[in-house]
Amino acid sequence: MPLTLRPATAADADAVARIWYHGWQDGHLGNVPDELVRVRTRESFWERAADRVGDTAVALVNGEVAGFVMVVGDEVEQVYVSSDHRGSGVAGGLLAEAERLVGDGGHSRAWLAVAPGNARARRFYERCGWVDEGEFDNQAPGPDGPISVPCRRYVKTLV
Numbered sequence: 593m594p595l596t597l598r599p600a601t602a603a604d605a606d607a608v609a610r611i612w613y614h615g616w617q618d619g620h621l622g623n624v625p626d627e628l629v630r631v632r633t634r635e636s637f638w639e640r641a642a643d644r645v646g647d648t649a650v651a652l653v654n655g656e657v658a659g660f661v662m663v664v665g666d667e668v669e670q671v672y673v674s675s676d677h678r679g680s681g682v683a684g685g686l687l688a689e690a691e692r693l694v695g696d697g698g699h700s701r702a703w704l705a706v707a708p709g710n711a712r713a714r715r716f717y718e719r720c721g722w723v724d725e726g727e728f729d730n731q732a733p734g735p736d737g738p739i740s741v742p743c744r745r746y747v748k749t750l751v
Contacts, residue, residue: 595682597689600648600660607657608648609641615672623709624732624741631734649689651682658682661690666699671713687720695750702750705730705743714744722746 600608613634621629641648644662647669651659659673659682668690673683694702704722706713714724725745731738 594653595658595685596652597649597685598652600645600650602642602645604648604650604657604660605642605645606638608650608660609638611657611659611672611674612641612670613637614675618675619710619713620707623707625739628732628734628739628741631739649686649693651686651689653677653680653682659686661686661693663690663693663697665697666694666702668694668702668704671704683716684720687717691748691750700750701747703745703747705741706746708742708744714746717746720748722748 616632616637620632647662647664649661649663650657651673657674658677658680660670661668661672662670668687671683671686671690673680673686691702703725704717705728706717708714708727718724723746725747728743728745730741730743732741733739
């Protein structure tokens, strides 16, 4: 499966939103506060995907968006793969791209937040060399200000 990684364009926003919405449901329902679930409406994913094109890199398989990452500074904010590409290596390629982007931004260490109950994601990050630094209070953006979300902070020193 040839994988192409590139910066997202506005034309990718719909595919990114679709992958993000479904993937977020899989990994977060039952693992985050109800307040966050209430504000993460279907529409909110399309709005945020369009607003965040500049922070996004996509993975293409056969010319179609199969997943994406969003990187801001030293944080890998989002890593999502469409359900039909899970287990195919797309996630590993995206995470490596995110690590490269963090390093290219001048940072020697990357971090990301994971919901404690998202066991699949936690196992994936650990297999990729990320280390669980412990619990922290992640401030997820909401329409009326930040929403406190208990998370695990994963870090990786970049070489």
